[in-house]
Amino acid sequence: MECDENGWALGAVAPLAPADAWTLFSPEPDARIDAPRWAHQATTFFRLHLTVVQAKRYPAGTLPIADRVELDVAPRGEANATRVLVVTVPVDRAPEAMAAGVAGARAIGGAGFDAILPRTKRVWQVRAEVAAGDARAPLAAAMVLASVMLAPVVPPGGGGIFGVKGARERLAAMGWRT
Numbered sequence: 001m002e003c004d005e006n007g008w009a010l011g012a013v014a015p016l017a018p019a020d021a022w023t024l025f026s027p028e029p030d031a032r033i034d035a036p037r038w039a040h041q042a043t044t045f046f047r048l049h050l051t052v053v054q055a056k057r058y059p060a061g062t063l064p065i066a067d068r069v070e071l072d073v074a075p076r077g078e079a080n081a082t083r084v085l086v087v088t089v090p091v092d093r094a095p096e097a098m099a100a101g102v103a104g105a106r107a108i109g110g111a112g113f114d115a116i117l118p119r120t121k122r123v124w125q126v127r128a129e130v131a132a133g134d135a136r137a138p139l140a141a142a143m144v145l146a147s148v149m150l151a152p153v154v155p156p157g158g159g160g161i162f163g164v165k166g167a168r169e170r171l172a173a174m175g176w177r178t
Contacts, residue, residue, distance in 0.1 A: 001068060007056040013066035015089045018100035018158065021125035022142035024151040025101050029121035031067045031088045032058060034148075038071075042144045047076045047177070050144055053083065065090065073137040075177070082133030084141045087125045094123040097154075104154040104161030113152050113161045124149065128156040136176045143167035 002010040016023075035052035042050035053070040066089040072081035091098060098120065105113040126142045146153050147164045154161050155170075162170075 001054065001070060003054050005057075006059065007054045007069075008064045009054075009066075009068035013064075013068055013087060013089060015094040015097055015123060016087055016125045016127055018097050018125075018154065019156055020129065021087075021127050021156055022138055023097045023100060023154045024124040024126075024142060024146055024149060025091075025098075025117055025120040025154075026122045026124055026149040026151040027116075027119045028149060029090070030063045031065065031122065032056075032063055033067065033069050038144060038148060041148050042073075043076065045147060046140070046144060048140055048144065049074045049076050049078070049081065050141065051081070066093065071141050073141050074134075080133065082130050082137035084130060084138045085127040086141065086145070087127075089123055091120045091123055097123045097125065100154045100158055101152070101161060103158055104152075107158075108160040108162075111161075116152060124151065134176075136171060136174050139167060139171055139174075140176060143171065 033056045039050050042048040051072040069086050071084050074081035101117050126138045128138050142153050152161045152163050
């Protein structure tokens with residue numbers, strides 16, 4: 001992935017298709033990637049090792065409108081991490097993702113998520129497919145981001161929207177211990 005001197009992705013950054021990503025709906029408007037906070041959250045609450053591959057800098061408080069980053073994710077103590085792609089765009093650039101969120105809330109009868117979604121300012125997506133490694137790593141990354149951003153998640157291809165607890169349950173059902 002090509003980046004500029006601040007670690008921001010070069011070229012146009014488009015949202016991923018909701019069918020191909022774990023999609024998160026954040027009430028925070030900015031695209032700041034806080035590597036130390038994300039790593040701390042992963043280690044402290046989920047027994048995961050998470051590393052941001054492309055170091056990001058925000059000189060003079062500037063932020064990109066949209067960005068991409070790769071994360072290396074592994075259960076704590078595991079030597080082999082799986083690389084996952086994360087994309088973030090303002091909500092107005094991701095109408096398909098927002099439609100998936102509304103459908104996800106409707107699928108579970110709202111459950112309060114229908115009240116959270118209108119507050120979405122930014123969409124974060126974790127590509128569901130990995131080139132090599134553990135296929136569960138994207139969901140683990142989405143779980144960490146959901147906990148940091150207080151953002152609900154819609155699974156690839158749609159379905160019921162859920163939060164951190166739902167992500168933990170899905171990972172446990174897949175044999176991933178958090």
